[in-house]
Amino acid sequence: MPCYLFTWHTYGSWMPDRPRGYVRRDHDGVMPTDETAAAAYRERMSGAAVIWSPEQQALILETLRNATEPLAYRLHAVAVDPTHVHALLSWNDDRDWKGLRSSARHSMTRKLNSTFGKRDWMSRGGSGKRVKDQAHFERLVAGYLPGHHALFWKEGDDKL
Numbered sequence: 115m116p117c118y119l120f121t122w123h124t125y126g127s128w129m130p131d132r133p134r135g136y137v138r139r140d141h142d143g144v145m146p147t148d149e150t151a152a153a154a155y156r157e158r159m160s161g162a163a164v165i166w167s168p169e170q171q172a173l174i175l176e177t178l179r180n181a182t183e184p185l186a187y188r189l190h191a192v193a194v195d196p197t198h199v200h201a202l203l204s205w206n207d208d209r210d211w212k213g214l215r216s217s218a219r220h221s222m223t224r225k226l227n228s229t230f231g232k233r234d235w236m237s238r239g240g241s242g243k244r245v246k247d248q249a250h251f252e253r254l255v256a257g258y259l260p261g262h263h264a265l266f267w268k269e270g271d272d273k274l
Contacts, residue, residue, distance in 0.1 A: 117190070117204035119254060120215050122222070122240040125233075126163030127197040129155055139239055161234050165196045170230060171265045174199055177225040178218065179267070185217050191255045195264035202245070202254055211242045 123137070130136045131152035135144040166174070171194040178201050182189050190202040199222070205214060219240055226235045245251050260266045 117245040124164035191268040193259040
């Protein structure tokens with residue numbers, strides 16, 4: 115059974131001039147700060163950068179929880195903050211992880227659009243990192259995800 119940590123960033127929020135660096139789809143890991151690249155990114159943006167409100171963060175978490183049956187995945191944990199969401203998912207079929215990542219993203223986007231109005235809510239794609247083993251899974255659920263100072267939920271929690 116595959117288990118992945120998916121991450122989606124808000125549109126225009128993790129720019130190359132971010133002090134802690136930035137992430138690029140064609141590169142593994144965090145890239146160093148780059149002012150020139152940031153200016154080029156901003157010039158190509160088709161709308162304003164997105165910072166999710168607490169209400170939007172709660173809606174994203176609720177959407178991921180409600181999509182487990184229609185999208186046939188198990189949601190183990192979620193952390194949502196103003197600039198990104200992490201979701202720890204597993205599934206029991208032979209779907210490619212990129213397809214599930216895309217389906218979950220579309221669910222969140224549709225719900226945000228219908229509730230708050232249509233716009234570019236997230237950057238294209240997102241990332242997916244396969245969980246290596248049980249120890250890695252436990253580190254994510256017990257430390258990494260709740261350590262985001264974000265809205266956090268894990269299996270077994272009855273409420274947000």
